[in-house]
Every structure is written in structure tokens, then in C-alpha cells.
Amino acid sequence: MIARSRFPARHPTGRAKPGPPPDPPKPASTAPPPNWRRWLLPVAIAVTMLFVLLTRTPSGTGTRYTYTDFTGRVNAGQVKTVEITDKGAVSGTLKDGTKFTTQIPTALDSSGLTRQLQSQQVEITAKTTSGSSALTTLLVFLPLIAIVGLFLWSGRMATRAMSGGLSAVGRSRAKIIEAERPNTRFADVAGYQGVKQEVSEVVDFLRSPERYAAAGAKGPRGVIMVGPPGTGKTLLARAVAGEAEVPFLSVTGSAFVEMFVGVGASRVRDLFEEARKRAPSIIFIDEIDAVGARRGGGARLGGNDEREQTLNQLLAEMDGFDQSTGIVVLAATNRPDALDPALLRPGRFDRQVTVPLPNQGERAAILAVHAHGKTLAEDVELDRIARGTPGFSGADLANLVNEAAINAVRAERTVITADDLDTARDRILLGRREPSNALLPEERRAVAVHESGHALMAALCEHADPVAKVTILPAGVSLGATEQLPEAERHLYSQGYLQDLLTVQLGGRAAELVVFGEGSSGAANDLANATVVATRMVREFGLSTTLGPVGYAAGTPQYLGENLDDRLRRPYSEQTQRTVDEEVARLLRQAEKRAIDLLRAYRRHLDELAGLLMAQETVDGKVVLAILGAEPPPTPLGKPAEHSRVPD
Template identity: 45%
Template sequence: MINKKAKNRNNFFWIYAVILAIFLGIFFLKSFFSNPKKIDQDTFFEILSKGKVEKIIVKHKEIVHVFLKKEFNNDLIIKDKNHKNNWFNENEKKIFLIQQKPLQYEFEIGDLQFFQRKFEKLKTKYDLDTLIDFKNQQEYTLTKFLLDYGIFFLLLIIFWIFIFRRISPTGSGPGSQIFNIGKSKARLFDENDDIKITFKDVAGLEGAKEEVQEIVDFLKNHNRYTKLGGKIPKGALLIGPPGTGKTLLAKAVAGEAKVPFFSLSGSDFVEMFVGVGASRVRDLFEKAKEKCPCIIFIDEIDAIGRARGKSSIAGSNDERENTLNQLLTEMDGFETQTNVIVLAATNRSDILDKALLRPGRFDRTILVDPPELSERKEIFRVHLKKLVLSKNIDINFLARQTPGFSGADIANVCNESALIAARKNRNKIRNQDFLDAIDRIIGGLEKKNKIIKPNEKRRIAYHEAGHAAISWLLEHASPLVKVTIVPRGRSLGSAWYLPEERQLTTPEQMKDEICSLLAGRSAEEIIFKTVSTGALNDLERVTKQAQSMIAIFGLNDRIGNISYYDSTGQDEFSFSKPYSEKTAQIIDEEIFKMITEQYERAKKILNDNKKKLIILANELLDKEVLFRDDLEKIFGKRDFPDEIGDLLEDN
């Protein structure tokens, strides 16, 4: 059936192509035969003197059209063209060479009075009956219009017939987008769709689930709320970093609500044509009102919800702002009794327009933060159900090994561990496969075959040994898990830490972190008396850490309790600093002072433990990978917080 339809379409295509070719041929032939042939004025007077001209028409006092008598149209008096002497004269020869065609010739004249006097003189001299006519007005008849433009309009009609033939009745054909460009692209889910995701499949996010569950419950049992005078919320905005589960929550709402659910992205409103975005917003809400009560989910709403008046060209027609204005009107305009709830998600809440965030539009702002330790355990349980695991898999251990990981990161760890186990031809996934997956995601692919010169490898070993030593010796530095000089990703070596999950950070803790980051370059200077470019990432992190302490967190005595942080996100649109040049100089001086102090502090600690540093570096050169037990043998035992100590013991 499909092949037959395709064949029919091809047949229609060839029919249209043949018709188009025929009409194009007629059009060009008409142009070829109807265009007058150019001659000069002397040639005309020569033809006129022979009595061959029946009529001339002078148009607009400058162009003369020449009409020959019938007996001379096809039978010009010409001898054998192979003999030049048989021609009457050169002008007669020129007439033949121009072309033997019926209809008219034309030429241009300069002075009309001079031409008219000469014409009358020759007419009297040779007793000619040639007529002369003058046309100074535009001569345009219906017949001439059809001859000149009829072919063009006919071809245009055939083209549109061809387009309409390709548009399917359901509006899904190739040409249907021309007529549906202002229609909403939202996908509708209702009770007939098999949406299997529910709130049981969303691990963690207890606070966010409670908020959206109440919205679902309102749609199902709205009488319980309205009898107390409550109103249905207009909208809920999910805010959080990428991968934390905002879209997953929306899918769970679609699976639980059992009401029509419209899903689309903020970029679906964006189009190159003026007015299309606002038209799609109107069409979306019209469809939603027909299905109410219902839910509209707009993912990545920052595509159309950016604050108005920011980074726009003066005098330009900002189509995005028109779309946002229409959305604001639809969410809270004069029609306030519609049971349409708008659910939106973004990770750029700082750039959203204030009018969009006010109560009455988005009544609830739901924060979807990265999961805590207990939430990571639940997320691991969800993703581990589908995997073939060995008996010794410890979910608590995996959750503690992934601080700061989002739900998407944990899903990636589980999938990567399965791929690693399959690559090693194992029947089940082990703990080590998960650790390798975490290393792969954080540090990149291990490159054991990368060629490194012996002197470079030795410098790398001392650099990483410096990091490991300082992190072990400082009280507030993150405890070391392992250190390696095997290249991974873009790094030539790396040290893995287990940072303490804390809500507040003190200046002492931040300074210890800066000191441990500078320890790699300090070790290079102590051993080799020179430094290298290997500390680029360390220096970048150190500079940002020091700058945040001084200019954001107010942890500097000279600057005082002042913060230049802008939580509204408007600094990115500003071309000026929020402080004076004098303050900027003070900030630069304090950043330099703090980094210098911690660098000297790292050098002092490493000089005091230089022998142990050398032993650690040699062990790294020999084994390439060292763990916590190896450092404990060299530097002695270190006390850790109870929670981290338990994890390190498990490891």
C-alpha cells in the first residue's frame, strides 16, 4: 500500500513537470517570435524606398515599429547569397542577415520632426501609400495583458495546485506547516495514554514531591479545598540545577493527575516570524481551556521568560518579549476562573522576569536541590533494580562516594558501571566497577598508554604527592581517598578526596582548602627549584576561592562585612563594577596576599615533612596509584569525623 501511494505521488509529479515544461516552452517561443528585430534608421529608409513598408507606428516619439506588406513578409527580393554581386545593396543584405521573419522591425529615432520630414519626402518622391500613426499613451488591453502575464499566472496556479496536493487532509503533510505555523506544538497526554511514571519512581525530593502532590490532589478533590475558601494555584515553578529531577517530577505529575496534560518546551514558542510566539501561546491556552481542569508543563521556561528590557537592541521588535507578554496575560488576565495549572521548570531562575514570578501567576516556587546522602541512597535503590549485582554491593558506600552528584549523575554512574563490567566479561557488577565508573565520570577516561617523559613523570609524582601530603596533614582539608599519576581525561595526575558535606564553611576551612590546592606547585618548587604549567586548574580554583571569601562572603578584615554578590543575576547585563576602582585595588591586593600566605604555608609544611614527601613520591612512581592506607604508613594515622571515618573504613 505504501509503495502504491508513493508511485501515485511520483506519477502526479511527472504530470506536473511535463505541463510546466510545455508552458515554459510556449512562453519562451512567444518571446522569441514576438520581439521586434532591431534595425537602423538608414536600413528602414532603404526598405521604405522599395515600397515594402505597409505601416509604421511611432511610440512615445522615440521608437518606431515597422510592419511590412504581406507580399514581402516571407519573399524578400534576394538573389543567391553565395554571390555577393547578386545583392541589390548592403542594406538589403543586412535585412536578410537580420532575419527573414514576419511581423515587425523597430528602431530608435532622435529628432521626431527631422524623421517625419524625411519620411514625407520619400513618400512623396516614390508615391508610397505607407501609413504612419502615433501612440503617445500607454497601450494596454486585456488581450495584451493575458499574452504578457497569463502564462506566468497559469504557472503560479499550477504550482499552488501541486503544493495543495501534497498537503494531507489531517494537516500532517509536508506543506501543512505553512498553515499551522501559529498553532501550539504542545503534546497532549490524557487518561488514554499509558504513562507509567508515578511519584513512587521519583526517589528523594520529598519536599518537592509534597508540593506537586498537593496540586494533583487539588485537581482530584478540589471540593475539599474550595469549601474552605481556597483557590486553585495558577502555577508552580520548579527551580534547581541540571539533572536534579525537575522534568521527572513533571512526568510523575502527568502519570498521577489523570487529567489532560500538555507538555512542551519554552523554545517551542520561538520562531523567526513575527507574532508566531504569541499566537502559539493563545492557541495553547485555548486548547487547555477546552480540556480544563488540566495541566500545562513548560520545560526550560527561561527561553521565553527572560527579564524584559535586558540585552535587547534599542528600537528592535523583540519577539520573545511579545511572547512573554501574551503568556503573562493568559496566566493572570481578566479570565481568572479557568482551572488551568501551569507547571514550569528552569535552572536559570535568576534571569526570569519579576512579573512572571509574582503570586497569581506562579504561586509556588519549588526548589529542587541536589540530593543529600539519604536521598542519594534512595536514588541508587531505584536505578540498581534494573542491574545484575553481586552480593557485596553496599548502597551506603556508593551514596557516600558521590557527594554533590545529581540524580542524572547517579543514573549515569549505574549505567557506566554496567558497561565497565560487560567490558571485563563479568556476569555481575561489583563494587569496583562502580568506583571505576565514578572515576570515569569525574576525571575522564584513563589513558595508560599516553607517552610521558621520565623527568615529566617525576615532576607529576611530586606535584600529586604534595597535594596528598597537605590534605592529610591539615585539619580541615578534605580527606584523601586515593592519588594517582595515571593520566585521566585532560589531567596528567589526580588526587581523589571525600569532601565533608556541610551547610556552612568557616574561613579556616576555606584557607586549608586553598593551601592544599597550592601544595602541588609548592612541592615542585621545593624539589626542582622551578615550577611548571601543571598547576593551571589549581590556580584557577584558588583565585575564585579567595575572591569569593573577600568580595562575596565578607571574610576579610580590610574589606569588612560587605558583599558584592548580586543574587538577582543583573550583574551579567551590567558593564560597570559594583565598587570603586580603589575598592577593586584593595580586593586585588587582598587576594594576592591571601594566596601568597597559603602558598608559603604549604611550602613550610612540606619542608618540615620533606623526607616523607620524597618517600610518597617514590611510592607513586613505583605503584602509580596509592590509597589511604599507604599514606597512613608514611604520615601516621589521622583523625576524621565519625561519618567520614566510617566510610573510609568501609573503603
């Protein structure tokens, strides 16, 4: 399906991949600490608070008087005895037996108070507090004692942890699956018969090595699965774990990388040691590019010594273990271009299995797997959905079915209809549809004319894919879309198909030029996509009469996207680049002129389809064909010459 939108439509590539199940909990190797240790900290806090309260308790007990009240009672003859400290603290008793305390302001002259007390015949006792008591000394050194105790306790805990934990730093973090195996089997993986056959031979070799020995065949040391994200590489590994009757050790490439030099290499050694103890066994390393990337050598500055040491140890282990032990290494990556060549040579990874995006039949089978347990309406045709989802990975298809189920729940239904699946597909390709995102009347007409141009070009061009639906409902960043469903799965594209593709992509801009006499920003995404197609026609496919049969293919696989280094290291001169730019512009101008001529010849049909879109907002592809009727399409520029088919 090809979506023509006024603005770029995003096509997410799902990376959600089910991982191996968690290991069963292991019994503790050390005895639990005694229960009394948990009370150490509360007791220490309580003792500290007690000492603080004791230091804040004033000397003596009784009613607290202000200095003014105290002198007033002395003058009234109510005070019997007083005890005065060198800090001015006063405690005593009244003649009625009441005890009291007060404080003499030390800044005042206390001689007058002394004469006053003597005149009233009050018994005076002096007390000195300058001496250092044991409690005061303890309180002074209490913070230091607490800090020293904390350091001693932390040191003991660290020593205990280091004795059992430091040796575990270099231990492998692999999940060992022995008794509780995953429930996934090869029958649960839809499609990919060739991939399953190559991977299943690994399981068969470990189960019956004598069959291969009788024929003089040796089992593979390693199998690496390469493919786009979301195609099911980890799912295949889970199926291997479910099918194999041998221990399965699963680990990710990032689990080997640490900030300490040598830790990764130690974990590699421990991983293969665990596999040898359980041989025959399978080691699965997911995202191996995290540890197996190309080594920089001495010419590169700032090399990652830890990663390179880990890779060297992995190379040594894979090349060094005895094949008779029955250890097979499975690995998965979506970046094969980043792997070190020494890792991919025979003897280490003997097989490189490509897990591509599923074809139409495999997509239908994958949809059936994800639709299991869900109630589908009678109008749901999985083959039609598979035909309309080219380029979808297994994760994308799972997301499609889940989004359709969410749409059904949103409508308070338990049955998933074909409209739910179509809405979910539009949601993934174009984005969420906002009912509040209303267009202005002039914008609404411009979008209708734009999408009508795409639809008419798709119906009039001989090699273009048929129109499935045309809509002017905004979704995500797209203000409208023209969807095409290919009649069959294409693997090779002729020059006629590519030229028709350019004409369809520029049909929206051509319709604006025919109706309004000027273009708009709505064709930005169309121009970008058409430029990419035209550039590949000239630079890679050799479909330029000026440049000739010369191809400069991209250095990275297409599912990885364009690499910036490939753009910077072009294997041709600036003059060739100028020729490429001129040829790309010529192809685009030729496609635009062809679209304008066709739309001028079918101007009445263009206006009719645009008016219908403004009235109904969404039009089926059959309506587009009905508007055109049985008139044969004209070819103003002549029928494009059919060239030999070339791979995309």
C-alpha cells in the first residue's frame, strides 16, 4: 500500500521482541544475618536522643519563675532557700514548701540581689558547674564515636560484600533455561519455512549427532540471524529453546560491556564454561553487534579497549572449543554491516540466516496467529489485509491486530470488523485521526483536488497499483491520503512501473497546478519521495540514458536506512554528481508534465472526484474507476519503454 499525504506520514518499525522467560529463583547461598542486628540502629538513635534530652534538662525541678517574679517574692519574704550556680541558674524553695527555678541575668550586678537575700534572711548556697563530669565528656565525644562506629560497620559490610560479590562481577549474566523451557515451538512461528529449516538443523544436530557423524558431516559452530527489527529473530531463538532438549543459555550483547577493563572478557569465559558444564547446549547472544562491532586497530584514536578485549575473547572461545562437546552459538542482529569480519568467518559463525520482512503469504499466516483467540467478523479477509500491508514486520502486524481490537473495545464491541483493521492500518501509517482538526473551506478543496490528482494518476497509469481508498480526513500530520493496494507481491520493478510511480507521486502537485494555477506546501512529502525514487533510478538502477549502465549502490542494507558515511564517501566525482542531479530533475519534470497533460485531458473527471470527496470525505477505489468509466487512458508522452527488470 502506498499512502500519498500532504505531509510526511510516519511508518514506525516495531522493536518489541519477546525475550526469554525469567529464571526460577535460586536458593540463597549464605545464611541470613541474626535478628538482633536490625535493632542496632534504633537503639543507637534512642540513646542519642536520651543524651540530648539530658543535656537540655535544667538543673533543679519545680515552678519556673521569671527574674522579676523571683525578686518580688524575695521582697515579700516568701523565699526560704536558694541555690545559685556560677552560670546564674537559681533553684530553691519557698516558705510554704514550693520548689522553684529561675535564671539570674549574668550581665547585671548581682551584689544588690545578694544584699536583698541577706536582708530577708534567705539561706544561700553556692554551686560550681565548671568541672567536667563523665556524662559531659561522653556527650562531647559522642559524635566522634558515632562516626568511627559507622565507618567500622560500613567497612565490615563492604568486606563481606566484596568476598562474595567481587568474584561475581566477572560472572556471566546469562539466563540458563533447563527445566522450565518456553512454550514457543516452531509451529508457533508463522512462515519463514527456510529459516526454520536452517535453525532446526541445529536442534537436530544436538539431539542426534550420530546421524551427522555417520555421513561425515559436522554440525555448525554458530548460526547468526540477520534481519530488520521486529521480524522475529528472538522469537525463533525462543522456539529453539522450546524445541531443543538441551540447556539454553540466553544473554544480550550489552551484558558483556562494563566500565571495567577485562570484565567483559571474564564474562565470556564464564559463559562458555557454563555451556561446557551443560554440554550439549546452546548459547544465544541477542544484539551481538553491541560487543561484536568492528575493531578499529592502531590507526583509530580513542579505541574501546574493553569492548575489543571482550570481542577477542569471544573470537577465541568460538574458535577454541572442541566441536565434539556439542556447543552451538546462536546470535541475532539487525546491524550485520557493523560486525567484525573475523566474527563472521566460517568456523565461528558457519551460517548467516537472513530473516527478511514477511511476504504476502507469510503476513497472512502471521495475522492468523495474532488473530487467534479474537472474534473476527465475517467481512474480515486476512489475505486482503496482508495484501495491503507490504513492508510490515511481524511486530507491526501484531500491533495492527491489537490496535483493531482497541478500536472494537472503544466502540463497545467484542467482534473485530474489517473497518477496525482498516482504521488500525491508517493509525499506524498516518497517525491518530483527530475529529477536531477541521480544515478551512479553501484548504478542504485544495486537499480534495490534491488527492484526486493522485487517485486519477493511479487509475490512468498502466503499471501503477490499483486505488483502494481516497480520503481527505486529517490523520496525524497528514491532511489526506490516497491508498493503493498492489495486486501481487513485487520483488522486481520495471522502468515502466517506476516512471508510473513518479507520475502518481507528482499527481497531487499536478492537479493543483491545473486547477489553481500554482502549487502549495502540501506536495512536500510527495516531492521528497519522488526524488528518492528518481535518484535510485539514476544512481543505482542504471535507468538514465545520459549516465548509462552505471550503478552506485548504497553500502548498507535498505532496512537499515541510509548511512551518512555512504553519502560522504561517494565513489564518483563531482561532475558525475552534477550529471546525477540533472538526470533526477529531468525525470521529475517529465513525470510532472505527463501528469499535467493527463489531468488536463481528464479535467471533468478531476472536478467530479474532487467534489465527491468534499461531500463524502472518503471514496472507495471502485468509485474512482466508475467516474472514469471505460475511456482508454491517453499517453501524451508515449508508452514508456519496457526495460529489463532490476532488483530494488
